[in-house]
Amino acid sequence: MSLLKPLVLTKVVEHDLCIGCGACISVCPSKALDITWNNYGFLVAQANENRCDNDGACLNVCPFNTEPNESYQNEDGLAIQYLSGVPLYHPKIGHYNSLYAGYSHKHRESSSSGGIGTYIYEKLFDLGIIKHVVTVGDSNKPDAHYQYKVVSSKEELLTISKTRYHPVTLATVLTEIKELDGDVAISGVGCFIKAIRLAQNNDPSLKEKIKFLVGIICGGVKSTFFTEYLADKAGATSNQFSNPEYRVKDPESTASDYGFSCIDNPTKIRKIIKMRQVGDMWGSGLFKANACDFCDDVTTELADISLGDAWLSPYDQDGRGHNVAVSRSNIADQILQQGLISGELELEELSQESFLASQQGSFNHRHDGINTRIEMVKRIGMATPPTRVMPTPLPFYLQLVQKARRCTRAKSLQIWALHKNSIVFDKNMKLEKLKLKVITKLSHVIRRAKSSIGIKS
Ligand SMILES: Cc1cc2nc3c(=O)[nH]c(=O)nc-3n(C[C@H](O)[C@H](O)[C@H](O)COP(=O)(O)OP(=O)(O)OC[C@H]3O[C@@H](n4cnc5c(N)ncnc54)[C@H](O)[C@@H]3O)c2cc1C
Structure with a gap:
């Protein structure tokens, strides 16, 4: 085991900020890092048995570096x-x-x-x-x-x-x-x-x-959980599927009306489900x-x-x-x-x-909401990378949307890790998703009301 911990672990991975790109692994002079699957279906960097010389090369190429030095470019x-x-x-x-x-x-x-x-x-x-x-x-x-x-x-x-x-x-x-x-x-x-x-x-x-x-x-x-969930919803045998396809087009319909498909390995049958049947997976x-x-x-x-x-x-x-x-x-x-x-x-x-x-x-989520999210995670002692978006106060109802999205995201990973079954998942996520839906709808109503009397959100 390494005596020193590679900096990318303490400054990035331990703050749940590793995206698995693996740039750190390719530059590590002591070959002290590997990539592995974590418990939530993401690829992340981890230390191996080689000794880390702690020179920080790993951190210098990390896109989510939380403590960039003066030579690091955003x-x-x-x-x-x-x-x-x-x-x-x-x-x-x-x-x-x-x-x-x-x-x-x-x-x-x-x-x-x-x-x-x-x-x-x-x-x-x-x-x-x-x-x-x-x-x-x-x-x-x-x-x-x-x-x-x-x-x-x-x-x-x-x-x-x-x-x-x-x-x-x-x-x-x-x-x-x-x-x-x-x-x-x-x-x-x-x-x-x-x-x-x-x-x-x-x-x-x-x-x-x-x-x-x-x-x-x-x-x-x-996460790979997304693929597993969609395969389960499409009716594939649990974890026995291959060739997931995320964008099955419907030329007779609109662009957003695409489907997910995969091959059910035991039967060799292609299973398909329209994304509108599984609800909003992105927002x-x-x-x-x-x-x-x-x-x-x-x-x-x-x-x-x-x-x-x-x-x-x-x-x-x-x-x-x-x-x-x-x-x-x-x-x-x-x-x-x-x-x-x-x-x-x-x-x-x-x-x-x-x-x-x-x-x-x-843009609404990533730019307008980013400072609210940074404040949220800083409060629990987690680090974030520096961002380029100017801190602007978000009205309370949009802050609530950000909080609800963070909860939905985290819970979706926890629930799938435990159950790996779309029926149980949907049941367990029902309240969280409903909360998010209501808060989002409310924010739209307030926004519309404000704009009708000439106030910008
Ligand atoms: C994770 C993810 C999120 C996305 N989110 C959005 C979004 O919010 N808004 C939006 O407008 N578009 C989004 N896209 C992009 C969109 O889905 C299409 O990939 C893009 O429009 C290119 O389409 P195309 O028909 O030109 O690509 P194609 O001609 O189909 O070619 C796509 C190329 O990208 C490669 N590729 C496939 N998956 C990946 C991957 N994960 N990483 C790197 N290369 C890959 C393929 O091998 C292929 O060479 C997202 C894509 C990904 C992978």
């Missing part, structure tokens, strides 16, 4: 380094060239939203910019459905499109890519992209090797990582391109899916413009207001 500092010369800036969007809504004709059917993620990768291969994509596909390990993997052909890429709301880690991949012949592109949610930028600062060879980052706009990382914070409540990067600000769903009329009326895209580098812009000219992409420019509206729920 998203704003990293953007100056990695997105220099990008002409536009908005405090909620970050640095960018242009904003779009659209899709790829070839890819959207087999993709989560508009398929621009897979399209970009294909073009990066075609242009000879990269030889490999590091992205999330099927796992070869028994304890995970999905994992980061290296994909070195366009054909394989097409088979692994789609979003996986499943914990994954870059722990071994960041080391692996240094050995690859040729440059790489990587996809990741905001905190993973930040970890990659920090790792690039730590190791110039990664700066050379990683030529492009596809940012996934993220509303929160889910309620169910099965979400604690760290996500302390992340203010809503749009994955450090990627070359950030991609999300166009939760915006008229795009959300089309069940085949549309992306919103924030291009932040010249390569990203060139690929999108070429796609528009060739007719491979359908793209419409979005105004800042329209883009912001497409992620409004996430």
Whole structure:
């Protein structure tokens, strides 16, 4: 056992802020860290038997570092380094060239939203910019459905499109890519992209090797309990399922009317359930990582391109899916413009207001509520990373919403860890979910009443 505890454990993991990205593992000079599943279905860093020299390299690449030193860069500092010369800036969007809504004709059917993620990768291969994509596909390990993997052909890429709301880690991949012949592109949610930028600062060879980052706009990382719960709700035999698919589109319906499916292993039958049948899994914070409540990067600000769903009329009326895209580098812009000219992409420019509206729920929760959440956890002695959002007082009714969401999130993890059964879970969560619903409804009523007499919330 290590004599000294790696700093990332005392400053991050012990405050329930580890997101499992594994950047710390790839930089640890004494190889004193591993990644493991915790009791709540998340991947987290842990110490192994090697001796830690306590030099703090692990903390310097951690996206949720609670005690950054003067050389540690936050998203704003990293953007100056990695997105220099990008002409536009908005405090909620970050640095960018242009904003779009659209899709790829070839890819959207087999993709989560508009398929621009897979399209970009294909073009990066075609242009000879990269030889490999590091992205999330099927796992070869028994304890995970999905994992980061290296994909070195366009054909394989097409088979692994789609979003996986499943914990994954870059722990071994960041080391692996240094050995690859040729440059790489990587996809990741905001905190993973930040970890990659920090790792690039730590190791110039990664700066050379990683030529492009596809940012996934993220509303929160889910525990593996989320997948288990959905599989159980869909009717799969308890814990005997495979191939979970989180975004089964309904082309005849709206974009948000998607389903979850998985294969029931004993019968080999594909089980499917519409997400509207399971209720709100995102706004309620169910099965979400604690760290996500302390992340203010809503749009994955450090990627070359950030991609999300166009939760915006008229795009959300089309069940085949549309992306919103924030291009932040010249390569990203060139690929999108070429796609528009060739007719491979359908793209419409979005105004800042329209883009912001497409992620409004996430901004409301992540930015407006963050200071309330920080105060809540500080009161119980837990640390949080520094954030960039100015402290602004939240009216009492919105503070209550934040408190109710924190309780729902925590309880969902405790209840699933104990029972692993969706009927028991739903019964045990009923009151908590009802409380959240009533408090949220009340806050809407107060907000509407205030705005009708000209008072801003
Ligand atoms: C945890 C999570 C939360 C999200 N929350 C939001 C949200 O709040 N608002 C919003 O607008 N969009 C959100 N998204 C993004 C959205 O679901 C789509 O992933 C995005 O719009 C890209 O769609 P696409 O059709 O272009 O991607 P595709 O063409 O389907 O390609 C997706 C690519 O991403 C890779 N990938 C899949 N899962 C992961 C993962 N976990 N980490 C890294 N790479 C991955 C795939 O291997 C594939 O290469 C979220 C995604 C994730 C993973």
